[in-house]
Amino acid sequence: MLKDITLGQYFPIDSVLHRLDPRFKIIFTMLFIIMLFAGNSVWTLVLSAVFVLMAQFLSKIPLKMSWRSIRPLLPVLVFTAILNLLLIDSGEVVWEWQFLHIYEGGITTSIFMIARIVLLMVGSSLLTYTTSPILLTDAIEALLSPLKRIRFPVHEMAMMMSIALRFIPTLLEETDKIISAQKARGAALDSGGIRERVRALLPILVPLFVSAFRRAEELATAMECRCYRGGEGRTRLRQLKAGVGDHIGLGVCLVFLGASICVNFLKL
Amino acid sequence: MAILTTEGLTYIYSAGTPFETAAVDHVDLQIGEDLMVGVIGHTGSGKSTLMQHFNGLLQPTEGKVSLEGKDIWADKKMLREVRFRVGLVFQYPEYQLFEETVFQDIAFGPKNMGLSGNEIQRRVLWAADSLGLDRELLGRSPFALSGGQKRRAAIAGVMAMLPKVLILDEPCAGLDPKGRLQMLRQIRDYQKQTKSTVLLVSHSMEDVAEYTEKLLVMDRGRLFCYEDTAAVFRKVEALQEMGLRIPQIASLMLALRQRGCDLPEDIYTVPQAKDALVQLLRKGAVSC
Structure with missing residues (x-):
């Protein structure tokens, strides 16, 4: 029952994604989120979906686990989608019945919202599925360490x-x-x-x-x-070291982000 | 007549993930009435999981659990009723106390059963007395009690429901030797007085040897055997293989017999051993 909550649950298998440097994985996730919300075109979604599928494949995490991270959100998703459908009144009327009107704008907004949230959940839960909590906090500490200069208690936070x-x-x-x-x-x-x-x-x-x-x-x-x-x-028992794979991954992420921003500007 | 029956009971944890394991594997059991049963097995052998099936906290992946001949999952509305008739005390039950006073905490179960105020009062006092809880403690906060008293209060909370079957998971874990002995005696007295069936999960072979009539032995999710305590302790090698042992006094008796002492079999408690040794010495046949 309560075991169904998967937040922060590490899935201990070996895969390319598991072996990446956790600092890079956090950065990848952030880039992915920017990519997902940067653009408003269908192509952004397609690119993000391809990106998530690729990561999912590399992580060897069963799709069932990803489904588990979406499932608890389903009611919220359905509810907001219905609200969006009924309340947004831009574009042409597609369907009406008594006082209910559904506009084109409502349909596209709902689809975008659902797709975005699903991709967001699946993509970001890959981070926690492939990274043990300890490594994750180590990475957060490393990424935030510049803040130590202004006396921010980074280590204590971590x-x-x-x-x-x-x-x-x-x-x-x-x-x-x-x-x-x-x-x-x-x-x-x-x-x-x-x-x-x-x-x-x-x-x-x-x-x-x-x-x-x-x-x-x-x-x-x-x-x-x-x-x-x-x-x-x-000092640390495990030093975080970036390898070739991490830099390749960073390259791939930047290419995807760039592509996503480009399609947005080209208004495809 | 058997009070608890299981048929092909199987429970699989985390099905479909890398953690998938059969915690209980095709267990067939018939546990009778008015009995003191010891439940033993190595850590992770599925004892606790099996116990949680008896009162319907876990639903079997496969197979059936019946209480007095009725499948407990046949009617889900009856599950609560089942839990009143099969009381389960978890390990370290003192961490479940929550009420303002000890009295109210012990009364939680009986109140849930919908008993009258008088009956609740009677049962709470009876349960507290059976476990040697001072009546003046009943008005205090359960969090102000000592560890041992908290344990007693928690167990009293289940005993006060007067279940037909009482399951105790390691009721003596972490108690001092004196408290341990007292607790075991009180549990036995409770069983005698109520003529219920008590299942005592324990890691101490000495405890189950002295206080139980039958033993249920679990090994890696399977039921190894369910037999008279004496019969189980005859299987010395099989027990050792699954990481268990026979009581120390039984090992001693076995060693003496192997050296040629004329001692009877089936001695596994200290009082029995004492009698046998005294008899042997009286005969003057001390050559081993």
């Missing part, structure tokens, strides 16, 4: 992030366990009105918070026992 990421699966598992334990005592989690349902959450939230605080305290103690004192003078 540490907090990796701790948070590290504890997502733990807390999910814990939640699952607490839910099971309370269900075993007959807690009714899926019936009754809103007030009863909120009340029914208490037996889950209270133990969950208690245990989150307990874990936080234990972790802080453990870190202090090991004399943890932040990033100053700290």
Whole structure:
């Protein structure tokens, strides 16, 4: 049930994409997002789709996993698409029934929006599927390190992030366990009105918070026992090194981005 | 009559991903009434997963689980009823406490059953007494209790539902030796008093040897056997192969027998061993 949430879940197999430098993968993702939203033509979408499919193929991540990252968004997607369909009144009327009118503009906007969000989800979840959370935060720290000059606590931020990421699966598992334990005592989690349902959450939230605080305290103690004192003078076990593949990847991304901006200017 | 029956019960985790594993693999079981059953198996052998099928927390991928002859998944509306009749206490149950007072926490289950106020009161007090929880603790916040008391409060919360089958997953994990002994005795007394079936999941062979009549042995998702405790401990080699062992006192008895001591078989608890050794010494035949 809760295990279906795939945010930040690493999919541990070996592939070209898995082996790339995480710093580059973050940059690729950012370039991809710019590409996706830079243009307004169909060709932008086609290019982005080709890009995502290529990455998907290289990552060897089963399509089923990507479907999982879209599925929770489906209701929102459908809902906004319907709103767009009914509320946008540009272009010609395509269909009408009593007070409902659907215009050309509405149809194109809905299609663009759905395509963009689906591509965005699939593309960006490839980053988290192919990069372990630890590498991801290392990369974020490396990319943000220029901010250290203005005394921005980059290392502390990255540490907090990796701790948070590290504890997502733990807390999910814990939640699952607490839910099971309370269900075993007959807690009714899926019936009754809103007030009863909120009340029914208490037996889950209270133990969950208690245990989150307990874990936080234990972790802080453990870190202090090991004399943890932040990033100053700290070296790394794993140095991030960019290889040939990373530069090729960067080239490919830039070509796609360039192409996408070009088609936009040419108004194809 | 069997109270819990499984037929070809199979459960597959994370189907369709690289993590796919059969946690429970074609298990056929018939567990009787009024019994103390020990559940043993190496870590990851599927004990806990199997237990969660008994009260319908997990739905089998394949196969059937029946309570008193009725398939528990036949009518999903009856699942809640099933959970009242098959009580499950998870490992480290103290982390599920949430109410303002211990009393209210123990009353959570009975209240969900829709019992009357008087009945709830009676059951809470009874469960607290059975586990040796001081009555004055009942008014306190569960978070103010000691670790052992929290554990007792949590177990009392399930016992107060008076289930026909009570499943306890490692109820003694992390308790000190005295607390452990007390807990096991209280569980046995509970079983005797209620004539229910108690399933005790444990890693301690000594505990299951002393307190259970039957043993359910799991090995890598399969049911290795479900037999009388004595019969299971006769399978020394098979147990060792799956990473289990026989109780220490049973190993000692076995070693003595192999050296030629005239000791009976099937001794696996300390009191039994004591009697046998005293008898042997009285006979004066100490040559081993």
